[in-house]
Amino acid sequence: MNKIEHIGIAVNNLQQAGDIYEKLLNTPVYKIEEVLSEGVKTAFLGVGNNKIELLEASNPDSPIAKFIAKKGEGIHHIAFEVDDIKAEMQRLKAEGFILLNDEPKPGADNKLVCFVHPKSANGVLIELCQEIK
Secondary structure, three states, rough: OEEEEEEEEEEEOOHHHOOOOOOOOOEEEEEEEEEEEHHHEEEEEEOEEEEEEOOOOOOOOOOOHHHHHHHOOEEEEEEOOOHHHHHHHHHHOOOOEEEEEOOOOEEEEEEEEEOOOOOHOOOOEEEEEEEEO
């Protein structure tokens, strides 16, 4: 794993949260996109070399909607950049981690992604990200 790629924050209202974080971080949202396969709308803000991803459910059955219903708004996941997502998935499986998908899938911000189940990472949802070239 190379670095923390971003921190994902679940929100009820992407526009309101975007306004708050723009003021807080003194930087604009630079990208908004929808990931239909995950039922989520995302907004990204850059802070130095770091990114914050705001996540709003775009349907009531999405993982973000379920997360907010159970835990409320807040930190949803930490994403780590990797060079070879398939190799990293194999390594983590061999170490006993539970992955939420068997193959990487397209995610937001031009990335292939895979999630590590929070039960195998001390309650934290971990996302692996590899840039699609």
